[in-house]
Amino acid sequence: MSGETFPREPFAWLSGYLASLRDQHVLVHDQTAQPLAPARVLEIDAEDWGKAASVAATAGLRWAACWGDHIGDELVLRAVLETAGDYIVLRTVVPLGKPVLPSHTPHFAAANHMERHTQDLLGVAFLDHPDSRRWIRHRAWPDTDHPLRRSFSGRGKTQASTPADANYRFEKIQGSGVVEIAVGPVHAGIIEPGHFRFQAVGEQILRLETRLGYTHKGIEKIAVGRDPDALARLAARVSGDCTVGHTWAACQALERASACQVPERALILRALMAERERVANHLGDIGAIGSDVGFAFAHCQLSRLREYWQRRNDELFGHRLLMDRVIPGGVAVDLDAAAVRLLHTDHVTLRRELAVLFDILDDHPSLDDRLLTTGYLAPDHARNLGVVGFVGRASGQGFDLRRDQPYAPYDRFEIPVPLYSDGDVAARMRVRMDEVYIALNLMDQMLDALPGGVTRNVLLPAADAEGLGCVESWRGEIISYVRLGPDRRVARFFPRDPSWLIWPTMEQLIAGNIVPDFPVCNKSINASYSGHDL
Amino acid sequence: MLRILNKILRTGMVSESIPSEDDELERLGISVKRCLQLRFGRSLAIRQVDAGSCNGCELEIHALTNAYYDIERFGVHFVASPRHADALLVTGPVSRHMEAALKRAYVAMPSPKLVIAAGQCACNGGEFGVSYASCGAVANVIPVDVAVPGCPPTPLTLLQGILAAAGARKATARR
Incomplete structure (x- = not known):
């Protein structure tokens, strides 16, 4: 420290x-x-x-x-x-x-x-918006209705069933040999729903258009009227793989709105869980990238490490994904001295395992062949699209809230931020490998710096107040806005998942690649459908 | 290549190395396997459909395929199309935007059309309930055979649910 x-x-x-x-x-x-x-x-x-x-x-x-x-x-x-x-x-x-x-x-x-x-x-x-087509709205409500208007009932109008989305004007490319490939919303793997429309010549992708909104659950509307605890539970489910990040951002907004001081111990525990979430997701995704190019070894090994990591979450924090562990005013868990020792030991073990595994991933010709230059996002494009998180950091955009706008407790630690400009799948994987090591070092420092004291202060929600939470989740910057009404309940909640900024890169980086490389490109950016569709 | 073989050798078989939980896993797995041998010609093909989940359930379903659980050894496979499936494993509250797609996946599935609703949202709408954007529980949209609670359900609970669904076949098959 x-x-x-x-x-x-x-x-x-x-x-x-x-x-x-x-x-x-x-x-x-x-x-x-x-x-x-x-x-x-x-x-x-x-x-x-x-x-x-x-x-x-x-x-x-x-x-x-x-x-x-x-x-x-x-x-x-x-x-x-x-x-x-x-x-x-x-x-x-x-x-x-x-x-x-x-x-x-x-x-x-x-x-x-x-x-x-x-x-x-x-x-x-x-x-003067260049594209006024609907985006999140499919056919669950007509274009004359606006769910976030106060006159709109959250229950909606009774409707026997919602027809499938239709008549969305996808851009088309004309020409001999151009074929259109429609994929989704139900995909072949175990993954969230979304629609991808490819225009391809042979194997080569000329253009991709993404169509999202399938998992729209009305999160912004059903947040209205909730108390802080209920809002935190909802925020925890904006995107399940990013549950610590979203809950922290929403709680930070609530705490700023209500001038609630979070205990030092709780801040460190929050950061510890956020880093654990980062490590779990990076491990899982690096393995999945291997699996998407037929390198099952990486998948077997890294999913094994991820499982071990999640079991430790369950044992020490009480939930395999750390859901609902961050609560308004603090955290719902505490660690004793034995747990701290156990975590230190885990970090040593994981470093030793990764030294072997990452070394193999680094130097494996068939992997290089599939990952280098694949899914290239040029730094200029990344900058124009305003992309954040590890996708940005693999394309020359070095922003990291933990270093650049350090919120407690990150203001007390030095945060190295890996930065590459190669912009391909390999670079994104490289950033994530670096970030795993950085997170492990950070967590060791945090465990050493863990102060005593309580883990939660009472949050008394203010009336007519607003707050903005900004947190660097494993996926990138989350911005969470909360406005409390005169009844001290939530009047507006908008969680801006980093996926909003990551999804548009997909259409850029996929052009010129072959259709069979779409899964690995998609996994390499791993944007959330649920976090985006709200 | 030698490094890879060395690592595999040193890692060994993790599927058997955790005593307490794996006893339960092994016991469950053997029951699933027996059940599948009796009723499904030795294997159960599952098509997973995310009908609007937060993706937490998907992470745990993925975990079923890791080396610890290795669900394939019990004869359970995840397949790429509902046309190849004996069962749908559905997660999430069913968002209204996924309602038609879920129904189509159900229609495309051959008999016996088992449906497992996995996770709190799929069981009862969970944190999202019924709204202008959400139909709530899976049972509000297609018939459900087994509901697996948990937010998200752990891999072991999921395996129990799959076993229950394979057993539930008994009742429907005689009809």
Whole structure:
């Protein structure tokens, strides 16, 4: 454990951005109250919404999220942008009678799906959006209904059954020899549902279009009215493989909204579980990448290690996937001295096993043949798409919240962040192999630094308050927004899973690859369907 | 290659190395195997359908195929199409957007059309329940033979559910 002494001046760039906004005659209102700290909120007029994005794009900011909120007879729209680890939240208001807003998509490709999600669920029309097709909405509700409007009943209108999605206008490529291959929503493996539409010539993929929304469960709607504990349980199930990350982000938002101090011991235990989740998923996925190119050895060995890891989760933390272990105000588990010793021993054993296994994976010609140059995501494309997490770090985008906007307890540790620019499946696997070792070292430091004391403080939910949680999950940055109503219950919950930013890379990196390499490319980015579809 | 063989040799057979839990696993596995020998010509083909889960259940279903559980040794296989399946293993509350796909998978499956609803959401809607976007329990959409509780169910509970489903065949087969 070492004190991070890297001199970092927060928001040093902001004055420049504000000056550019002034040059464009964009009026920024009231910056004194900061309800979403550490993020800064900039209130702007609806007509300037597009201009603010345009200036941000020129200034090199990364676009991270947008969501809408029905308050009174207005719709409040927020967009999150980031640079140098600092977040700003653009906020604007449109009347319910005329919910029209300039789009951010012409300036940031990452905005495409989230704006269409807002269009489908809240009925906001984004002007000059290059693609106004529905996205999350299939046929469970008509385009005249908007589930996130307050007048819309969460039960929905009674409906005998929902017909299959139809009449979605997929882009087509014309020409002799071009075939269209439709895959999903039910896939051949044990995997989540989604639809992929390939245009191919022979084996080679010319174009892929993803169609998601199949696992849309109305999470944002059914969050409304919940108390903090119930919200945490829901957040734990946004994406099961990322349960610690999402619960932590939602709890962080709740705790910031309610000015609740989390005990030191609980913070370290949260980070310990988040790192355990990182290791479990990386092990499983590295093995699965091997399996997808016919290298069963990797799969057998790494799924064995993952199983061992999960059994330890069950034994010491009480759940194989660590679900519901993070709770508002702290954690639901504690470790005794024997458990700490056991974990240290586990780390030594795992390092020893991985030294052999990763060495084999590193230097296996048939694996190189399948993984090198496969599924190439160029750093420029990665930057344009605003991708985060290990997919970004394999394509030159080094952002990691734990280092760049360190939240407790990560502010007390040095976090090495692996960075590669090869951008292929092999590079993504390489990042994840590095991250396993880094996580093991971090966890050893955390166990040594585990302070005494309680593991939970009581969280008294504030009335009419809001908070933004930002957490680096194993998959990448999670942004979780929570607004509490006057009754101290949840009035709005929006968890932005990193998958929103990872899925669009699939369409880029698959072009030119062969159809049989789709599974390995898909596994190498491993975006969540459930975390995206909400 | 030598390194790989060396590693395999040193790893040995993990499927037998954990006494307490594996006794249970072994016992269950043998029952499944006997049942399948009697009723399914020695193997049970399962098609897994995620009808809207959070993917937690999928992780545990995947675990069934790891070296510890190695479910294939008991004659249980996961297949790529419902047309090859004796049973559907369905997870998640059934999202309304997956309702038609699940029904089609059920129709495509040949008799005896066993259905195992795996996980809390599949049993009763779980944390998501019934809403504008979710049909809730699998039984609200297609007939269910066995419901496996747990959030997510552990690999052992899943194996118990599969055994129960294979046994449930007895009742339906005589009809």
